[in-house]
Amino acid sequence: MTEQLVQPAPDVVRTAPRPDMVTYARLDLRRQLRDTFGMFFIVGLPTFMFLVFGLGSDEQVGSGNVGMYIMISMAAYGAVTATTGVAGSAATEQVMGWGRQLGLTPMRPSAFVAAKAAIAMLVALMPVTLIFAIGALTGARGSWSDWVLAALLVWFGSALFAIYGLAMSLVFRGPNATxxxxxMIVIMAFLGNVFTPMSGLLLDIGRLTPLYGYAALARFPLTEGYLPVGGRDALWLPVANVLAWTVIFSLLALWGVRRSRART
Known part of the structure; x- marks a missing residue:
């Protein structure tokens, strides 16, 4: 009789993590969406900037127009703001002790990471979808391949800044880290040729910054690397930029994790 009562328990333990992860992801996504201030900077501000600077911009750029060029830039800015914020908050929660609370639940650390990654990419999808939809309705012009490739590069490329948000929050270690x-994303956006075309020394400096490679790669299907101020970036340049900063941010995150463990 005792064995019959005890035997079902392992099945309950094995199946518990999955609904817990889904429940946590749902609740945390709801919390992210209720953050009016945060959602304004993720969705509202990039959309507003596109409406101000992108509407009526029908001059030729590559295989499309200026409206599409600005649309891609503003969608990229919104996406990286989203992934930086969500990943940064995950690291801060761990540093401030939330990880110990989650340790009391059936959810494994890998499930926590997966939930946060899914939330980051879902939130990043919001500004990309909204800005691209507004662009389509207001005269942004390009070939169908420009639209598809640019949207995918903006969305998937924003994962780099999830690593950045994680690294910065682990390095600074505090409630203000996120x-x-x-x-710093705003500063990098200016230097990265996202808000306004640069030239000369500023452009040379900007090519070394994280957002430059990501934004240039997202716009490459439209521009083929040609710059509004003249000149052209070969494809290897934004690719090398993205790969280099992925390595740098990953190493910073790894160092931050090791430092946090050393202090506990």
Missing amino acids: GIASG
């Missing part, structure tokens, strides 16, 4: 990481 805010610092998000604030």
Whole structure:
């Protein structure tokens, strides 16, 4: 009789992590969406900037027009703001002790990471979808391959800044770490040729910054690397930029994890 009562328990333990992960992801996504201030910077601000600078911009750029060029740039800015914020908050939660609370639940650390990654990419999809939809309705012009490739590069490429958000939050270790990481995105966007075309020394410096390679790669299907101010970036340049910063951010995140473990 005792064996019959005890035997079902392992099945319950094995199946518990999956609904817990889904439940956590659902609740955390709801929390992210209720953050009006955060969602304004992720969705509202890039959309507003596109409406201000992108509408009526029908001059030829590559295989499309200026409207599409600005649309891709603003969608990229919104996507990286999303992944930086969500990943940064995950690291901060772990540093501030939330990880120990989750350790009391059936959800494994790998499930927590998977849930946060899914949330980051879902939130990043929101500004990309909205801005591309507005662009399609307001005269952004390009070939169908430009639209598809640009959308995929903007969305998947924003995962690089999830690593960045994680690294910065682990390095700075504090409740303000996510805010610092998000604030630095604005500076990197200016240097990365996202908000306004640069030339000369600023352009040379900008080519070395993280957002330059990501934004240039997302716009490459449209522009083939040609710059509004003249000149052209070969495809290897944005690819090398993205790969280099992926390695740098990953090493920073790894160092941050090791430092946090050394202090506990």
